[in-house]
Amino acid sequence: MILDKIQNASLYINLHKGITKALEYIENTNFSTLENGKHIIDGDDVFAIVKEYQTKKIDENILEAHLKYIDVHYIIEGKEQIGITMFNNQKPTELYDEDNDFMLFNKPSDYITLHKGMFAVFFLMIFICQKLR
Template sequence: MIIDTLENASKYFSIHPCFKEAFEFIKNHNNFEKTEDGTVGDFENVKAFVATFQGVSRETALSKFECHDKNIDIQYCIKGKETFGWKSRQKCVLPNGDYNSEKDVRFFNDAPDFFFELAKDQFAIFFPEDVHVPMIGAGEIKKLVLKIKI
């Protein structure tokens, strides 16, 4: 997992061949705050969508303690403050259902090792080994999620 600000995004271009394109997409977009929810980009190996939602409690969010097998998530905060929980996939031992290959998601009932918060112009990169729980917060949260095929 990586947590950083958009101004430092170029430091991560070498990690994956699509990271440069993904972060340039974020930097070159006119105004995500005014963008309606839904898919805003679908280019080779990268799908981007905007989501606006009301933050939920840690307890409510924990039902979605998730990871992905085929994608890397870049989650970029547009508006509000979003808290995430995190734990290494190697330490998760309580599966919550079967892997959904159509949605590329598997859930766990384990508890996160720690929580962190993203504010405007900050992002987190979640790799397949990163089990994470999003959407924790108070009030409206708007974010951009980029799904990058491995």
Template sequence: MLKGKLNDLVESQILSEKIQSTLLLLKEHDFSAYPAGRHELGEDLFFFLNEYETKEVEACFWEAHQVYLDFHYILEGNENIAVDHIERQLVKEDYNEEKDATFFEGDVHSIITMNPGDVMICLPEDSHMAGIIAGEKQRVRKVVLKVKL
């Protein structure tokens, strides 16, 4: 898992070319004009424009992906995202190839607050739980960009 401000990560010299080019796409593309839903950008690249109200942690769920990296990019609002290694989680629902997701259950040990302009990259070993209230319930608008490994 990697988290930071988009502008800072774009300038980083230590990230792979695939991650670097995806961050540049996030920076240069105007995602704010898209309606909520799934949008194709290329053969191995698509994104969800998600709009929702943050919830209590008990109403959220753990997931991890095997085929696609997740780039969570906050456009509006604030949310907390819980993160953990999949080895510390219990499998609740086995891997679903169609959804590219394994669902887990487990305690929350680490929470990261995401603000507008923040990006979090979730790797296959990162179980993550998005949409958690950060302070008070609020509307979040964000991009979840999916890049095939």
């Protein structure tokens, strides 16, 4: 996992071409002009999903993990609390859905907080997101 401010994105551009494209997109996009939904960056390989949603209580959320895609989260407004845990062969509560690239789990072990202008890169980790007011 990587956690940093978007101003430091240049430190990570050589890790993976998809991460480079995602971070460049974040740096060069005015998100206030984008509608919610999926935005193609590089075909099926790299895309952005812009979401706006209602806050849930942390215990109402579930953890998710991806096997196909690396997940890059960027906070446009406010702050968001994310529950995380390392993947250690836990049994999922919902088995892996290959078409939608996710599986679901319970109980995070740690929480991190992302503030406006921060990003996180999740490789194979289990995480949930909780928007903070």
